[in-house]
Amino acid sequence: MKTEIIDIKTEYDRALQESARLLQNGEVVGIPTETVYGLAANALDETAVKKIYEAKGRPSDNPLIVHIAKFEDLAPLVREIPEKVKVMAEKFWPAPLTMIMKKSDRISNVVSGNLDTVAVRMPKSEAARAIIKNCGLPLAAPSANLSGSPSPTNAKYVFEDMNGRIPLIIDGGNCEIGVESTVISFAEDPPRLLRPGGVTLEEMTEVIGEIVVDDAVLNKLEEGAVASSPGMKYKHYAPKADITLIKSTFEEFKAFIENQADITALCFDGEGKELSCPFVEYGDISDGYSQSSRLFDALRELDEMGAKTVYARCPDTKGMELAVYNRLIRSAGFKIKVL
Numbered sequence: 302m303k304t305e306i307i308d309i310k311t312e313y314d315r316a317l318q319e320s321a322r323l324l325q326n327g328e329v330v331g332i333p334t335e336t337v338y339g340l341a342a343n344a345l346d347e348t349a350v351k352k353i354y355e356a357k358g359r360p361s362d363n364p365l366i367v368h369i370a371k372f373e374d375l376a377p378l379v380r381e382i383p384e385k386v387k388v389m390a391e392k393f394w395p396a397p398l399t400m401i402m403k404k405s406d407r408i409s410n411v412v413s414g415n416l417d418t419v420a421v422r423m424p425k426s427e428a429a430r431a432i433i434k435n436c437g438l439p440l441a442a443p444s445a446n447l448s449g450s451p452s453p454t455n456a457k458y459v460f461e462d463m464n465g466r467i468p469l470i471i472d473g474g475n476c477e478i479g480v481e482s483t484v485i486s487f488a489e490d491p492p493r494l495l496r497p498g499g500v501t502l503e504e505m506t507e508v509i510g511e512i513v514v515d516d517a518v519l520n521k522l523e524e525g526a527v528a529s530s531p532g533m534k535y536k537h538y539a540p541k542a543d544i545t546l547i548k549s550t551f552e553e554f555k556a557f558i559e560n561q562a563d564i565t566a567l568c569f570d571g572e573g574k575e576l577s578c579p580f581v582e583y584g585d586i587s588d589g590y591s592q593s594s595r596l597f598d599a600l601r602e603l604d605e606m607g608a609k610t611v612y613a614r615c616p617d618t619k620g621m622e623l624a625v626y627n628r629l630i631r632s633a634g635f636k637i638k639v640l
């Protein structure tokens with residue numbers, strides 16, 4: 302299969318027409334969002350959704366997020382809309398925010414990974430919403446990477462993973478947020494945060510009060526434990542390099558790596574020039590959004606450099622940095638060293 306790329310900025314009409322034609326015909330299309338690129342298909346068509354799992358090489362018990370363009374599109378997908386979801390949608394949507402509810406009969410087990418719930422998101426990206434609106438379908442879409450590798454934040458990375466596997470990628474430029482959406486479940490009360498992202502725990506708590514933070518957000522799941530979010534049990538965001546997170550000041554970090562051979566540093570902006578080893582920088586030390594927009598690119602760059610052993614500066618766990626920490630700790634296989 303030949304994979305075409307259409308730039309939505311320069312060919313807006315053709316991007317919308319071609320994506321709608323393919324999606325309505327049960328095909329998979331790579332689409333931009335404000336978080337990461339998605340591999341989209343008609344959420345109401347089982348055969349189309351199965352093609353997503355095939356293209357991605359994803360285990361079929363890992364459920365997909367259904368993307369909508371307006372609030373009225375939510376009701377048909379769920380059994381009922383909890384009051385707190387209405388408040389959250391009013392306050393945040395469109396946003397990098399995915400909300401889980403009990404699913405309606407229209408959501409097949411292929412989309413929900415055999416769970417009785419469905420995850421729904423209204424993306425902030427104008428391009429994403431235009432694509433959804435124009436094809437007139439709710440779109441199931443996981444991140445557009447091969448299962449296990451970092452989520453793609455530009456069309457080039459989607460092409461690297463998906464060339465020959467899908468017919469079309471819509472290029473919408475670089476993703477602004479750079480890590481996947483916040484996932485929060487309203488299938489229980491108080492709601493449970495399953496994955497931190499662009500809408501922060503603090504922002505949500507201000508609006509709906511108590512939120513339980515699932516153990517898997519910060520810690521490794523025990524062997525054999527049942528994951529609240531199946532995606533959290535799989536290896537994730539893993540570059541080929543062996544990464545260890547170093548919890549320390551920059552001075553301690555510098556002293557620690559100075560004594561070691563064949564190290565690559567993953568550090569904050571401006572720090573690399575003070576180190577004597579190769580390095581990749583992943584954003585401003587005090588700005589979680591700057592870090593999130595750089596993180597997955599930085600992980601891919603480490604691979605391109607052929608880095609083998611990587612020591613990474615550790616982000617904070619407040620605000621947007623919780624999302625950065627959550628991804629980085631997984632890419633490090635939960636290895637942390639406290640100096």
Ligand code: TXA
Nearest residue numbers: 336338339364365418419420443444481482530531532
């Ligand atoms: O930002 C995003 O959310 C991107 C863009 C494309 O929208 N999508 C994305 O999808 O990250 P994916 O499939 O890579 O991650 C979805 C996560 C997985 O960890 C999955 O297990 C979890 O959400 N999830 C989906 N439906 C769920 C459900 N019903 N119950 C619990 N977890 C669910």
Ligand code: MG
Nearest residue numbers: 443444452481
């Ligand atoms: Mg993913």
